[in-house]
Amino acid sequence: MTLFSSAGPEWIAPGACILRDFASPYERLLWQDLQAIVRQAPWRHMQTPGGQAIAVSMSNCGRLGWVSDRGGYRYQMEDPLSGIPWPVMPASFESLAIAAAAQAGFVQFRPDACLLNRYEAGTKLGLHQDKDEQDFSQPIVSVSLGLPATFLFGGLKRSDPVLRTELYHGDVVVWGGPDRLRYHGILPLKPGWHPLTGKLRINLTFRVAG
């Protein structure tokens, strides 16, 4: 019996799987640590390079944080709102991400960045690739908390067929290796209520960024 239990990976591609309910055992601690992060680095709507507000509210923890503004997409060590370093990645976050990656076969994974995404009813995230990181040999680890959402998992080209699968509270998706640069996204969140997060879906995305 390990710290994080799971029925085993549900493979959706050779290098991509869903670990159902993997994060649920630690939901209280994750939620408590998340509150501390957003007290220090509050939720905000970043701007695209074109000047539009991004619908998903974001924050970061860890050595590097993903930011978007008129200057483009990038990772940086300081929160642009405060000018000080992003909050330290809590041990609860880090150990969950490392355990999930290992379960998916990525035993070297040590994240230096965690992007926090907050979805309200109607919020979506269009198909995109994660390619602002230095090293594509390391996977993406994505933790879902709160309301369920429909995850879109496409191919390496935008026009490739897209798999749709529902992600529930506690589910963790890991994609790497040949699938690291697959397009992905989230359909508009349906309204609802979750005992932990209320009207929200929270996503934690762990990466090796720099």
Ligand SMILES: [Mn+2]
């Ligand atoms: Mn992404």
